[in-house]
Amino acid sequence: MDTDYLENYHLELKNRKHKILDELWELTQKHLDEYIGKITKSREELDILMAVENTDEFKTLLKDLSCVKNSLNELYTQFLDDNLDTDLKKDKIIALKEMWKEEITTEEITRAVNCSKGYTRQFYLLDGKVVQKDGRNGISAKTKRYVLKRDQNSCVVCGSPKNLEIHHIIPVMGSTIKDQDESHNLALLCKECHYLAHSGNYYKGLAYEDLEGFWEWTQNTEKTKIWLILKDIHGVGLKITENIYRCFPSMEELENANIKSLTRVPLVNKGLAERIKLKLDNRII
Ligand SMILES: [Zn+2]
Ligand SMILES: [Zn+2]
Structure with a gap:
């Protein structure tokens, strides 16, 4: 459904x-x-x-x-x-x-x-x-302050200082680890990157497998890279990024895309395709 x-x-x-x-x-x-x-x-x-x-x-x-x-x-x-x-x-x-x-x-x-x-x-x-009740107490104020400072008050993926949320790297739900609310299991993410971390669904899988995988994911996956380049373009949101990623599943493929092939991506019109192309070209130079 x-x-x-x-x-x-x-x-x-x-x-x-x-x-x-x-x-x-x-x-x-x-x-x-x-x-x-x-x-x-x-x-x-x-x-x-x-x-x-x-x-x-x-x-x-x-x-x-x-x-x-x-x-x-x-x-x-x-x-x-x-x-x-x-x-x-x-x-x-x-x-x-x-x-x-x-x-x-x-x-x-x-x-x-x-x-x-x-x-x-x-x-x-x-x-x-x-x-x-009587179960976990949540993240303490002290831990929250520590995480904010450690992650420099910005999203650990894209660096945005806006709409920040504290993400449980290994989710609380169904988790058996007792120290899930401690700083090593927490990371600061903006709303959009948080959504990506959860693969767009808070109950189904994550975009990575474990603690180590999370930190790798923050910088290294193709989807994250694509998102980081496109996110500032006017008119690009998570949905379009997802569509672009489906058509061009790697940075290399995206860099080789032309305006015509970009307009074949669902929800991308000519104007947007031009802005994307411009951004990609400027970035390569
Ligand atoms: Zn989360
Ligand atoms: Zn972010």
């Missing part, structure tokens, strides 16, 4: 769910309002509620609600199947929560992951990241 479709479908189901819940609430309120003046014994309120539950309207709404809940559950389990290789409940909870933040309820996670509510409640959002 592609992300846009997933997002839209999820939003649609959530809206439907809220609408049904609103209608159930209104229906109950309406019945209570109607009879509230006539109630003489406290038990009668319960009788009214039970009478509401037996109306066809109420039953239909409940049936609709259960359908929407099933569809949501299918969407969540499909998402987990598509994006996670592990079968760890912990990883599943983190993935769902990071994807849908406050939008997904404890009840929905518990059902999709098939664990207890108590376990789901151990995980909560802190600053957009999922944290487990």
Whole structure:
């Protein structure tokens, strides 16, 4: 499932769910309002509620609600199947929560992951990241300061000082190393390079294999090299870089490209092809 479709479908189901819940609430309120003046014994309120539950309207709404809940559950389990290789409940909870933040309820996670509510409640959002109670404490302020200084307040790949993020070289999710929040496992990356490091997908593989591989990756892969040269050109983003890399998988091939062959890259028009060519030529001279 592609992300846009997933997002839209999820939003649609959530809206439907809220609408049904609103209608159930209104229906109950309406019945209570109607009879509230006539109630003489406290038990009668319960009788009214039970009478509401037996109306066809109420039953239909409940049936609709259960359908929407099933569809949501299918969407969540499909998402987990598509994006996670592990079968760890912990990883599943983190993935769902990071994807849908406050939008997904404890009840929905518990059902999709098939664990207890108590376990789901151990995980909560802190600053957009999922944290487990009594588990890891995250990166300490001291470590953060150290990493910023060590990496000279700039992205270790492209040198940009903007939109910096701290990247876990070996990911926290599914990781077994205890010192994952220590400086040797952290590196400063700008938003774009961070995206590249994760191969554009936060749940699937990384662009490198291990700690050593990461530092090599920061300077040496063809894709990084291409990105570093193209990123300052007006109109070039990650998507176009990805397309260019697919058509010209090495620097050498890209350097030999002419304007005509560049315009064959999806999303590259003539103007952009000219700017790319200019940049490549100036660089070679
Ligand atoms: Zn990262
Ligand atoms: Zn960068």
